[in-house]
Amino acid sequence: MSRKTSTPTDVLERPEDQKMPIGSAFAYGLQHVLTMYGGIIAPPLIIGSAAHADPAKMGLLIACCLFVGGLATLLQTIGIPFFGSKLPLVQGVSFAGVATMLAIVNQGDGITGIFGSILIASLIGLVVAPFFAQILRFFPPVVTGVVITTIGLSLLPVAAGWIVGNDPKAPDFASPANVGLAAITLFFIVLFSKIGNAALSRLSILLSLIIGTVIAALLGKADFSHVFDGQIFAFPTPFAFGLPTFPVAGIISMVIVILVTMTETTADILAVGEIVGTKVDRKRIANGLRADMLSSAVAPVFNSFTQTAFAQNVGLVAITKIKSRWAVAAGGVVLIVLGLFPVLGRIVAAIPGGVLGGAGIVLFGTVAASGIRTLSRVNYEDNMNLVIVATSIGFGILPEVNSAIYANFPSWFQVIFNSSISSAALMAIVLNLVFNHWTRGNAQDASVFAAAGTRAIPTATIRTLRDGDRYADGKLIDSDGNEVPVVDEAAH
Template identity: 65%
Template structure:
């Protein structure tokens, strides 16, 4: 039994092991893809809390270090922890608005750490519940969520392409957008090359070449790389012990529920891309790793951890499904957290370069969702209205960022994310239309039901000949004779009968030939005897 289990595990796509050099290269590509996203929360929170540049540096190093540990736990996995999929973990951006609100409310950064710790502990306890709802995530739901992950990340790519800092003088300049466009073009051209290795590393090479171009144009500054310490271990509780405030904990608990929803969607998305089997047990292990990392985070001066959706796109576009590649990326993050000088090198990569790469990556996530939706059956049901309403509903906070400004904070926290709002709508509509059969119209009675396109299967066309035509509900051949239209079972029975007749006829013909041969032999023998 154990031998069979080991063999099955080795056959999983995500268990593929690549040579060390390629593993490190692909891992670095993952780090560069998510680096801007992982350092954004500490920059925002540090600024809101009024921390000095050195203290903000501590937050950034802690985010990199804990994100690396969380990634290693998620990809390698231990009993009950880690989904063992190529998922990159890092500081969740979903909690930024709530953490800023806690700071503005007078709680300070210690209250933020306390809220993260308490809410993550509750999230850890309810993680198995989320794992049991996998049956409510059919392709019509997962396709919507995966599509919305890509769509909701598009503004992030646009912001990066414009320069990343809206307060900078050159934000949105043609230079920044042009640099992003060059990086995008390089990624596409490198993907077009016949060499498979170059094609898979096209995003990394494009970012490197884009950075070189930025240096030549004077748009990249590496002068500050040498400033600061080379090695530094994150100091536990560098900002003091966490402070627990009920209001902050409740607000953060809502965020944790959103994170659990998004991580579940990311696990399902990666499973769809890699072709891996996703079970409720596997989701539970992934969510427990998510929350365990978030519980550890406040003690090491950082915040809630979650799966990074942008790296899901990198898995899709490169086709590299090995979880050990992402493990290598986690190791690089840990080293960056211990070696601030390396982090400063990566941080010097122009944000516009990341934006050019992000357009491809995030678009690929949306394309993966569309591919999933293409497998959904739309005939005789209301799946079309589920997809249409959920995507439109999830797009509201993306196309109109102030849509939920007048709503209560707890409501806005949940639905201000295009991913979570689309997920909630898709799940509820799937329950209403597909699980609760009462009242649902049948036979495409709804105006929202999709009319199936007119088409004929290829194997059916092969049976037609020139002159065959359909007349008065009957199929007529060129001679005017009717061709019977039968069911699949009747066709199989007729085919078997025909084959038996053919075989019987061949056998009869063979027997007849044998009999004819015997008669000829008998006649020849009789003739010879008469002559004798």
Template identity: 65%
Template sequence: MNQKSPSKAGTKRPSNRPEDERVSIGSSFAYGFQHVLSMYGGIIAVPLIVGQAAGLAPNDIGILIAAALFVGGLATLLQTIGLPFFGCQLPLVQGVSFSSVATMVAIVTGGGGLPAVFGAVIASAAIGLLIAPVFSRIVRFFPPVVTGTVITTIGLTLMPVAANWAMGGNKKAEDYGSMANLGLAALTFALVLVLSKVGRATISRLSILLAMVIGTLVSVVVGMADFSKVGDGPVVAFPTPFHLGIPTFEIAAIISMVIVMVVILTETMADILAVGEIIGTKTDSKRIAAGLRADMVSSLVAPIFGSFPQSAFAQNVGLVAVTKMKSRYVVAAGGLILVLLGLLPILGRVVAAVPTAVLGGAGIVLFGTVAASGIRTLAKVEYRNNMNLIIVAASIGFGMIPIVAPTFYDKTPPWFATIFHSGISSAAIMAICLNLLFNHFKAGNSENQSITVAGTGRRVVTEDDLKCLADGDRFEGGKLIDAEGTEVPVQFAQKSPEH
């Protein structure tokens, strides 16, 4: 018996993890394509912005976009499938981090050009790879009051992106915010809700993808989508190493990019914890370290092909929550699609032709789901006779500052603005610090520290708790005893990391 048990445990363990669920190849690529659609606008935005800032020709900007797709796909495969010590094996989509845009544009316009950007990314990613294990060890400082706050903030900070997409995506366009764009976004939004409600399980899970397809078809009929340029340009193209210049290493650029890498590490760890919470799987320090190392290795390799720092995409965390499709192999299929899009620019041009307003309508549901998942986590937090309510309030408020006032940090030192310009990193840093201050360093804490503390300390038993009890049950000496004097087994909940 003792010899067989390890064998059985070894064979059953993978199937016990929700992320190891296997689905058919067709379903995997259908759901994977849905992941690609939900993040496509975000992954191509960075190379577009940086390429334009560098004054590149359209063909060279196209190379940056192809490289972003190609490297993002490889990074996704590494993160989901994993190698020893690399990859958290969770359904996380990787792509070019938007947190690095401001710093890279500053390096480009400051005279360094793209070679200085590539050199700074390589050097800072190497440093990030070294410090990744340090980040993984602070997971015990991420109890539900912190993770719930960060997940909620991730969803809230993404809402302006969805709104911008719904209005058309290009603020300089004449039809930006037009009734046509808003109507198309509203149609897609409504389709997501209808398909989620009335469809079968498969249709409900594919509601985002189907809504986007239907929305795109409607846009073609009314003349709001243009697929005429899909045939322009090469059909197949492989990202050429160092096509846009050999990296140069400038100290100032590297220092500023190291700060960005710290922000990316913080955001990726928050996404790992978020998706782990959503799918209901364990995310310990070892797994987080593997995920962060995959992030940094991908960022280290990216400049070779002409791409930029990689990080997990928060909008795809929302898609996991919406579809309830927890399998990492589904996201791995999305990674393969990204690689193909990078090698087959014609496929990328097809996806790029999907109207931005369609993406916006679906994005409202996606990003809202992320925030709702965070609220669900916060519902598990104990608020009586502690400062957890203050932690949540202050952290979310602090995280919203750069969202509602984008120029708030413009006159602060560049390194400070780089860190706190991201609402996600702002909320994460504040939540971690306040949790340490109030829940770990308790010296000086009083019983009721604030008038805003929820609860009076009065004991409360829920209705569900009462339903589990029978007449005559009693609690004695730490044991639950029934009316006949027999002990009733008690299954204790797993302790929160906060304890």
């Protein structure tokens, strides 16, 4: 007599653990790299220029950021005990700290002061990460939906910047040709998504970027002439800019940045967990935050900056439906290779901004749509959740509408509230506490901002229903699957 065995539920394969062929994994991984490449090289370009780095140092800085981003991605996706969320999250240099790092450079501490401040602040973040993860219960759908929606909306200006260009004085700024390239790229994304072939649909972003770049090259809008300028191979040299220094003001400012990046990473972990359809608990968030902080602490050694999850790649996971963390891990390997071979990075950097912007419209819009889907599950009846959503999104988008709104506030304040993601998250958390946790003093009757009261169905209507009747797709269906006609009272 054979004994029946059962498989424990905790060993069942999760969506993010799904294996795939190596070739497919690297194809999707490359798509992730192309999606975030412009974002990961922008901070080193900005900081390097402010620090008056020569072209060789600038190239080294970019290569180091790619290299460290790849290592951080592997740590986050593959994970080791206590480090890594094991979710499909791409890591890279965070935009949140750019303003603070510029302030450190301008105060005379230079790029070594930035590295020292990041090192100490990241070690502090590593210590507080497990405690930070305890706030998970303060991230219900009304909060996570706000944050995810704001992530998508706040990234759309990045796509617009790619399309029009970032230099208003450039002769091709906002040129119809650049807008046309974005439109062509967008067209092919929609086309490949429409085609019934699943492989083409999942690779729609990558294929559209390639086609858009080829068309741009034929039109003379893609410049590959500088691809072979500089070193072909360059291993990141530790402390290539000198040993770090530790300015107290810089450290305090970077601690604030670290808290902001931890808030953003928590939101991204929750967002990708929602998209993948997997369980995200406090332990997993703590492991993800520890990976962030360890990567950020190691980054200055290899001439890079604070690391965080890239929100645009969360959108790529949503649109491609490729939930495997191994595809993103392959992208981490691609980033490491790009960091070791700057010539390959220069090829990717030659993709025109208009092409990137066309893809960004879909990617970032998908993130916002995922947030809206989360908000659709929120209960708005007889509560103030509508006020929480409206106020938090509006407050978060303010810096995107007018970047000068906090220009006269202290730098630490700007670091927090010039980030749409962190400001929306903070507002949503506070309002959720005020209305849904500290309920003492709440009005008994809903305000004019609340949704309509509880639904009610007349008794006469209930009496006409029979066992097995159900309402689906706008139709009343009986237990045998036949449609029951719905007529107005006069006809009845």
